Amino acid sequence: MEIIKNFVDNIHNEAYKDLYLSPVIDAGTYVFLGGRREESLDGSWNFSVDMYDNCLRAKWFLEEKTNLEGQMVPLDYGFDDWEQIPVPAVWNLVKPEYFYYEGPAVYSRRFLFDRKVDGHVFLRFGAISYEARFFLNGIFLGVHRGGSTPFCVEVTTHLKEENRLIVIADNTRRQDQVPSENTDWFLYGGIYRSVSLFCVPDIYIKDMKVHLKDWEKKRVCVSMSLGGTSRFKGGEAVFSIPELNLEESVFVGSDGNAEMVFEVDSLSLWNLDSPKLYDVELTYRLHGTILDQVKDRIGFRSLKTKGNEILLNGKTVFLRGVCLHEESEEHGKAVTKEDIRQAFSKAREMNCNFIRLAHYPHTEWVSQLADEEGFLLWEEIPVYWWIDFANEKTLVDAKNQLTELITRDYNRASVIIWSVGNENPDTDERYHFMRELAQTARACDDSRLISAACLVDAVNLRIADRLEEHLDVIGFNEYYGWYDPDYEKLITILEESKPDKPVVISEFGADGYISTSQSGNQVRGSEEEQKEIYEKQVELFKKTSYIQGTVPWILFDYRTPKRLGVYQKGYNIKGLVSADRKREKPAFSVMKNFYEEVIIDEQTD
Template sequence: MIKQILSFSFLLFSIVANANEPLIHNNFSREGISLNGKWHYIVDVYETGYYNYRRKPHDDSENPGAGAFYLNKKPKDKMELVEYNFDLAPTLLVPGDWNSQKEKLFYYEGSLWYKKSFDLPDYNPEKRYFLHFGAVNYRADVYVNGKKLGMHKGGFTPFNFEMSHLVKQKDNFVIVRVDNKRAADEVPTLNTDWWNYGGITRDVTIYELNKTFIQDYSLQLAKDNAGIMTGYFQLDGAGKSNSKVNVSIPELKIEKSFTTDENGYLKFQFPVKKLKFWSDKSPKLYHVEFSTEDDQLSDEIGFRTIATKGSDILLNGEVVFLKGICMHEENVMRGGRAHSMEDAQMLLNWTKELGCNFVRLAHYPHNENMLRLADKMGILVWEENPVYWTIQWENLETYANAENQLKEVISRDKNRASVIIWSMANETPQTDARFVFLSNLAKTARSIDNTRLISAALEDHGKKGEQNTMIVEDKFAEVVDVLSFNQYYGWYGGEVDNIKNIRWEVDLDKPIIISEFGAGALQGFHADSLTRWSEEFQELLYKETLPTLDKIPQLSGITPWILADFRSPRRMLIPYQDGWNRKGLISETGNRKKAFYTLQEFYRNKK
């Protein structure tokens, strides 16, 4: 019965999910026209600019009224009533969240309109123009010159729309309605443990492309043969059929040419010799060039294999232990959502200082800067879809949304050697519907990319009748490649002085990653080691937990919770929390807590 549900559901969900405009992938290497900077904004609490007084969307009408903000309307004379004016409105910086930029918007969740004017000095009607967003949280309705381009849902993945038919050389404007209201049927849903930063949180770029261009490419080692390079190309445009495509890796003296099919697609493979593998100890990247008659791109790509064998994780065929840490996409020193390469550098430098070779990017896809930098620094990465806690498991649209966000992050980061794990979810309650939901996501991930490992942060619990034995009973454990679970013995239940007596009973012959453990501590608050919220208590929990976890036979890695304190409205206790989750090893002022050095020493001694 479950198999039938899986098959039928997967078919339905795939139909629902494939409605978005194709994404221009690997745009990181393209030159574009940046729209970053100051954007005018209007806070729209009642959504007046989107709905008319009958609660009908203005953009559903052929003759929208003057109240439709996306028209950027100006009065024709001194008597015409227009009740908004972007040009007189204040400004916000893009990329950036509105919460940390304006004190009045600190707790705001709702609709906010952004407007930016732009020119195209080198406008060429023979070119194609795309408007690309790195991410907008959560829903984005995008309009150019008064016409709607489209809508995107999902706060952490890129999207773009073609606007060739609307733009001109001068006096263009883009207006974006951003709505970050939480909802029960969205992904993530109502209940999370992080700050719901709203806004255009990543770069906005215009790309001028030829009529036919490289829409997507992939290049990596074959799953079961490190001597074979495999990949694919997808061209877009009128000249995509039967086009010649070239792949060049100068350092390896590789020059290959292929021809696309009638749909502009080709899948290829070729042998490769004398390859230096990418690894955490030697993050070798090769300069790769891709070209057609009409387009060319280059990338820096590392090549490695990742697999499991019994309870081991194998990187390039050798056992690797993942010395990790969890992190949120937040620059606590500045306050607000992290978005720049400098932000990524700060966070990953902290992980290197800890002695990490692995990071879990919680609980959603982080900025592409993070993955590009991890490639260069030799840091292995766990990426996670924001299926968090409670989701409407039987809602087809909710699944389609989750699947689409998963596809978008896999498509964006498939060429990043640092990414070794796609995580489907975090701490989700067990039901048959949830099993179907997550199993379909895993099936989708494997169909897109069969070279990486699948996991999810599951939960453990005590074995009935055995006080000190913990188990993981979850059908989804059979689906994943790596069994990962969160455990908080000593913080959420259990006595810290009993941690040394705890054991985990896991029958599956799979690698285990402890995806979370930890305790809250207010940096600078010192007391005896059995005083909650003190640095000493957090330090004690780490000292007791680390050697206990190390006794798990299948243990292949840990990612304690969490690198740095982060904002969360769930955490209200004054003076210890005051709107912050205090389980970080580093405070919002950048100070290391005592447990930071405990973990650092454990990793230093861990072989």
């Protein structure tokens, strides 16, 4: 083998990332956090864009200031001298120079850790866009892919009293990622959800899943698993609901897993009018000694389909919905609880009981607040438009994002639908890919409904998709009156389709710009035209009995680089409310009145 005498690794080695492909941080590393004490690492971090990926190429994370001969070498970085930006936040809104930046960027912060730990210490990231690599005190901890789901990485053996944490966040669009290169939303970058440290004992509760198995008999199912089981010695799991003076226990198997099913006669069910939540506890103990305990706040409700109906606690429910992106003008994708409450308030004002969280997992705050306020949620992963359906690596990525989402939100009563894709072409590769996702969702959680926002059969004009046999609810995206102005097609589709499952109109709508032309004529995409399209759509929905929900696109106008028309100016303006969330468009009232009619009809049935 030829030895290249003038080879300089950080200049000539284009396979530099091969050193950082594993370990992969995925759903298998996730630890249930409920009730545990966290040490926040939010705040000011040192930051720099790194468009040539030099932190990896030149191994800046090692902070080597001398060469092999012990001589001082020049440095091309200065972690502690870089500018400081907030975490959580998106870098795009920190200053104008970063607005459209896509690529690697380096975050660094120092922190102290002076406690002696008899167990395990984990770092938890709420989300990083999109691919992230982590270094603690110069040690590579792993790589995580997927820009919207939380993950945990153990750092026990690498902690010192004084520590440096480096995160390389890379939101480069790639063909084999989920989503792929082409989307219709703004690609924000950065560590945009919270970062924390937490400690668990040597043997700890890794996961707790709770759901109502039978609403009539009020039968509850609790499953759990242990982590750190290399020294597992048996023991029991005890589940309790203090408010009901309930306590149930089960022996934990040799594999560290356990499940218990029991009836709770006094249980009040979670529903839209009375979103009852209970504080619950799960304790793991050995010989009477408590080794670990986790807590959660949970609502108990049942969800099924019957023919074309969706049943919540045995009663038919019509999903009075709206779509929502994770974005505010001030915070971008790093939305606050106040942003979420504001969105909920506006949806409630429109008489909504249902929100489709498009097109990726939103912050866990959304489902927690929806539990409290009595909203139903559709949650999805960004298998959006075209992705590399034939690529096994892409499928692994999608499955992991779906599993991480389900693991995070399994206990949320508000979440009723897992969606595995949006507007994907009906190819053989796509069918096999999304069938695998549907099966993954079913294996992870058989207590909820599975859907996908599908395209119509535009040739035969009917609702048809091979994926339907693997779904519980058919999502139907249609823009008749807008992208296709011919309403007759929609009339034919709705009349000719004979689905044996509930159908949710998961998207419809049109641009809504507050203007007319100088001649006084209505411009294409005006708010007046948007209102007319909504009125015609609603009249058709009223006549179609198998439609069990409608979800207009979208609640608020939002940023997207795909929309550069004279009226759009970098925004998708299909919102029923302006991007600043202050002005309702006329179509807002159309949906508000329609949903009010639905409520009256339900009350008189």
